[in-house]
Amino acid sequence: MIFLFYLLSAIMIFCALLVVFSKNPINNVIYLILCFIAMAGHYILLNAQFLAVVHIIVYTGAIMVLFLFVIMLLNLNKAIIIRKSTVTRISAVVTGGIFFLVLLAATRQTFEIKAKYPFNSEIGLVSGIGKTLFGEFLLPFEISSILFISAMVGAMMFGKKDA
Amino acid sequence: MDFSTLIFKAIFLFIILLVTLVVAMYSTYAERKVAAFMQDRNGPNRAGPFGLLQPLADGLKMFMKEEIIPLTANKYLFILGPSIAMTTALLTGVVIPWGDTLTIGDHVYSLQMADLNIGILYVFAMVSIGVYGIMIGGWASNNKYALLGAIRAASQMISYELAMGMSIIALVLTTGSLSLHDIVAQQHGMHWNVFYQPLGFFIFLICAFAETNRAPFDLPECETELIGGYHTEYSSMKLGFYLFAEYVNMFISSAVIATLYFGGYNMPFIDQLGLSSNAVTFIGMAFFFIKIFAFIFLFMWIRWTLPRFRYDQLMNLGWKGLLPLAIFNILATGTYYFFTSLK
CATH class of the missing domain: 1.20.5 (Single alpha-helices involved in coiled-coils or other helix-helix interfaces)
Known part of the structure; x- marks a missing residue:
């Protein structure tokens, strides 16, 4: 079980990074799809079969198909490099950093939440x-x-x- | 799960895979024979007795052909396309209950690979992932006909998935379970769901035709407009995979229709025969396959009878015909169960 968790997490993080760093829009979408499928795997590890399947039907099967659809119709198959001004870049880094801090603060709270609500295997x-x-x-x-x-x-x- | 169950599951999985492939293979032969019969021809009769070796010859031909990948195609996605199409087609078979329980020694084995409590939704999820095989393959070919075919396929499948999902909701209202095992067990003794959900069955059947890209819904590969549709640029076994995946899909969707609406492995009056439980299981399994073959024949019968839809007719039927009907079906079923539960 714990091995599966690490495997799925590794796949997810790898795909999520490629979504950001890959230059070709079609590849971005395909890595996002892989990321979603790995996430469904995490749901299954939590015994949330319903959530896993609905996640695949709604996100992978419907929303990402529309994403792919639009990209194919616009024919964005060339790598795009967008140049932004230095001010925009710095402000993007600052906003991203602040958001990261918020997430970090939120994960610190999870131990208290976990103690308050014990894991219920029927929930999913x-x-x-x-x-x-x-x-x-x-x-x-x-x-x-x-x-x-x-x-x-x-x-x-x-x-x-x-x- | 003990060791003997694990071994049984492994063997059973292998048999399912083998049976699926063999049935799909001989469906290509059956299709040509049915077409020949309907058009008053002989059909394949050269390879082996009655042309029975024709599928093997076709398969060999597919493997021996030269493999061509267009220079301008995206190579990885070009190979990924048919792989996804084939994989998702084969994955659905694991939740279908192929038979009741089998007793070997003092162990009781279930003839279903995985009894998920969301079995129907799993089938649905695999169908919705199956779109990617066609879309990615069609786009990666870098050919305008292939792209048009892929876009048609995707929009058709998304449109008909809605009505299909709605007809399943009405079915779930009557059965009260999403597990395919429970749904089949409830239909024991002629309580087939088709008698309780006739409208839902028709909607599901039409959507199954559209989801498998079979005529009269075969616009994605409409050869008079789009050359070959999404597989225009494909050759050799990659083309074979696309064509073969269609037959696997046809087999699996026939099995799903038989499971959901026609009682699965249940056979009427089987209890009166007084047979042992293993014999009942085997007869039930044979009866299940008879139902599946009947639906496969229906698929072929309709293909060689009806002309293809036009694109706007297809969209009108899906969105203005089937979707409202399916919603009405849910409302009617819900109202019926609301008033019967009041008493």
């Missing part, structure tokens, strides 16, 4: 998620569905030519 299965969503988080769940519908209607409004 269908019944566990269903009971949580339709019990404890019913209102936010329903409100987010309204949000989705409004987003869909909005997308259709943009799609119509004479709107």
